[in-house]
Amino acid sequence: MKRPPIKHCRNCGHAVVYRLPDDGDTKERAVCPVCNTVHYENPLNVVGTIPVWGDKVLLCKRNIEPRFGKWTLPAGFMELHETVAEGAARETLEEAGAKFELGEFFSLVNVAKVGQVHLFYRAQLLSEHFEPGFETIEARLFSEEDIPWDEMAFRTVSETLKRYFADRRTGVYSTHVFDIG
Numbered sequence: 001m002k003r004p005p006i007k008h009c010r011n012c013g014h015a016v017v018y019r020l021p022d023d024g025d026t027k028e029r030a031v032c033p034v035c036n037t038v039h040y041e042n043p044l045n046v047v048g049t050i051p052v053w054g055d056k057v058l059l060c061k062r063n064i065e066p067r068f069g070k071w072t073l074p075a076g077f078m079e080l081h082e083t084v085a086e087g088a089a090r091e092t093l094e095e096a097g098a099k100f101e102l103g104e105f106f107s108l109v110n111v112a113k114v115g116q117v118h119l120f121y122r123a124q125l126l127s128e129h130f131e132p133g134f135e136t137i138e139a140r141l142f143s144e145e146d147i148p149w150d151e152m153a154f155r156t157v158s159e160t161l162k163r164y165f166a167d168r169r170t171g172v173y174s175t176h177v178f179d180i181g
């Protein structure tokens, strides 16, 4: 989802204008004509995990928009003052209520069009008992052949899962960096 542009100054509340700032910056920014505050907009990180139990992967059915009712890996927006690993672990706990051990970093997906970077760690589940939070209708384990590919919420997730299963077949997990347009 593309973020809406900034409309009002976060400092004084006046309507902003999009123009080149006065400091030589070469990109148009939201500039406040009253207090001259320049509002910078930067990409957001989405952090999550690929939680595994035996040969099965944990997916969460979304209870929130966007993509209500579609399946995803546990993932969400990174918070300030946490590391990527901490954010991925927090989201896994919040969305699936799963007990797990965080594993190796697995994928970095640039989604430049919407200004996001998605980052996934592998995770080893320690129990098959889940207590999903309010953002999740259902948390369920899927074998590769049962993954609901047509019902996946995000391409970052399905493309990460495809690479995960491909690595698993070879027995060697590597780090994957790719772009989604």
Ligand code: ZN
Pocket: 009, 010, 011, 012, 013, 014, 032, 033, 034, 035, 036, 037
């Ligand atoms: Zn202002």
